[in-house]
Amino acid sequence: MLAQFLAKVGVEVVLTPVTYRVVAWLKHAEREDYYDRDTNFNPFRLQ
Numbered sequence: 001m002l003a004q005f006l007a008k009v010g011v012e013v014v015l016t017p018v019t020y021r022v023v024a025w026l027k028h029a030e031r032e033d034y035y036d037r038d039t040n041f042n043p044f045r046l047q
Contacts, residue, residue: 027033
């Protein structure tokens, strides 16, 4: 079980930079990048 866990974590650690580059390339190719700039996620309102 420990070997399987370490293998999965190792694969994710190795492939994370690749995933980030692919996502950045796709965002650039599609010219879309969404941010929630004007969204208030605070569930408590003080106003």
